[in-house]
Amino acid sequence: MNNNSSDVQNKIDTVVTHTGRHPQEFHGFVNPPVVHASTVLYPDVETMVTGKQTYSYGRRGNPTTNSLEEALTEMEGAAGAKLANSGLNAIALAILSCVKSGDHILIADTAYGPTRHFADTVLPGYGVEVEYYDPGLGDGIRSLFRPETTAVFTEAPGSLTFEMQDVPAIAAAAHEIGATTLMDNTWASPLYCQPLSLGIDLSIQAGTKYIVGHSDVMLGTIAASERVWENLDAFCGAMGSHVAPDDVYLGLRGLRTLSVRLERHERNTFTVLDWLKDQPGIGRIRYPALESDPGHQIWKRDFTGSSGLCAFDFEKGTTREEAYSFLNSLNLFGLGFSWGGFESLAIPVRLKGMRTVTQPDNDLQSVRLHIGLEDPEDLIKDLDQALKQSLK
Numbered sequence: 173m174n175n176n177s178s179d180v181q182n183k184i185d186t187v188v189t190h191t192g193r194h195p196q197e198f199h200g201f202v203n204p205p206v207v208h209a210s211t212v213l214y215p216d217v218e219t220m221v222t223g224k225q226t227y228s229y230g231r232r233g234n235p236t237t238n239s240l241e242e243a244l245t246e247m248e249g250a251a252g253a254k255l256a257n258s259g260l261n262a263i264a265l266a267i268l269s270c271v272k273s274g275d276h277i278l279i280a281d282t283a284y285g286p287t288r289h290f291a292d293t294v295l296p297g298y299g300v301e302v303e304y305y306d307p308g309l310g311d312g313i314r315s316l317f318r319p320e321t322t323a324v325f326t327e328a329p330g331s332l333t334f335e336m337q338d339v340p341a342i343a344a345a346a347h348e349i350g351a352t353t354l355m356d357n358t359w360a361s362p363l364y365c366q367p368l369s370l371g372i373d374l375s376i377q378a379g380t381k382y383i384v385g386h387s388d389v390m391l392g393t394i395a396a397s398e399r400v401w402e403n404l405d406a407f408c409g410a411m412g413s414h415v416a417p418d419d420v421y422l423g424l425r426g427l428r429t430l431s432v433r434l435e436r437h438e439r440n441t442f443t444v445l446d447w448l449k450d451q452p453g454i455g456r457i458r459y460p461a462l463e464s465d466p467g468h469q470i471w472k473r474d475f476t477g478s479s480g481l482c483a484f485d486f487e488k489g490t491t492r493e494e495a496y497s498f499l500n501s502l503n504l505f506g507l508g509f510s511w512g513g514f515e516s517l518a519i520p521v522r523l524k525g526m527r528t529v530t531q532p533d534n535d536l537q538s539v540r541l542h543i544g545l546e547d548p549e550d551l552i553k554d555l556d557q558a559l560k561q562s563l564k
């Protein structure tokens with residue numbers, strides 16, 4: 173942003189367009205350069221030993237990484253932001269930055285599967301006790317607090333099953349005992365939810381999804397509140413965390429069109445779901461932006477938009493063979509993990525053994541859809557023919 177606009181509170185679309193760019197520092201070019209660098213030279217030994225230079229060494233950042241970090245800091249209303257080499261790496265770094273041996277961390281039962289895998293396989297070895305909680309607890313999470321509880325991890329909506337969480341209530345309770353609050357905000361992106369304004373200290377994004385937006389880069393981001401920023405910055409520095417500038421540049425490039433892409437993802441999703449909900453064989457639709465969704469009121473209160481990721485259950489009695497046949501019959505929807513790119517995707521939802529506190533119905537056949545930027549009428553035709561071919 174130009175310095176003379178710093179006292180004006182611009183709307184998020186304007187922020188996304190201008191943030192993190194300083195054209196006059198780079199001969200007027202609109203975008204920052206992709207700086208490939210390890211060594212940074214100093215003009216004299218005095219500058220070197222006093223460290224009075226913006227950049228010191230490639231690992232500690234360069235104009236490309238700073239540009240994206242600055243953009244995220246502004247969009248999330250944060251004290252600062254760090255990049256990570258994947259969304260999962262951002263989650264791991266954020267959690268490790270705020271727990272130590274003897275601590276207890278509370279993690280939503282509906283957190284992204286690999287988050288649970290990290291917590292279950294890495295944290296106990298460092299003496300950190302992991303406990304999962306019902307994402308619907310809200311303020312009731314207090315009953316699980318212990319003197320050694322130092323971190324509370326949230327994710328809304330929940331992975332695969334799309335439960336919303338009362339993040340402000342959880343964050344307020346956690347702050348009363350001095351715990352650090354974390355949120356995986358990948359679904360809404362920083363455009364449609366700013367977790368720090370809900371009381372979150374560490375807001376995490378799988379930048380791989382909507383920020384990059386083109387299914388071609390792995391990236392993670394962590395934005396930090398004033399309370400924890402210095403600690404996060406020091407921790408990521410100590411860990412030697414660094415993301416390659418070409419990938420960061422693609423993150424920056426994706427960010428500039430985040431708003432127009434998300435608007436279309438959202439519109440297409442509403443169009444497809446509006447059709448899907450009335451089809452024979454279809455049970456519950458899982459998408460908090462729908463009025464019929466149990467999390468709708470919270471979504472309306474805390475989020476300003478919705479993205480293209482949703483799920484639906486087949487009616488009870490649908491067999492796994494039928495669900496798999498439906499997935500195999502799709503032509504425009506690719507079968508692939510991840511999401512957030514321009515294209516539509518589908519996966520079977522398999523919860524067996526994934527949850528330890530809530531009780532998902534393991535006999536229910538469900539499908540997660542990512543609604544891409546195709547014409548929604550073509551997506552509907554594709555879903556229609558697949559349903560007709562597969563449901564008996």
Ligand SMILES: *Cc1c(COP(=O)(O)O)cnc(C)c1O
Pocket residue numbers: 258259260261284331356358359378379380381390391392510
């Ligand atoms: C994909 C995803 C992640 C992990 O991101 P990667 O970049 O794939 O490591 C974390 N959280 C959520 C909600 C995700 O969908």
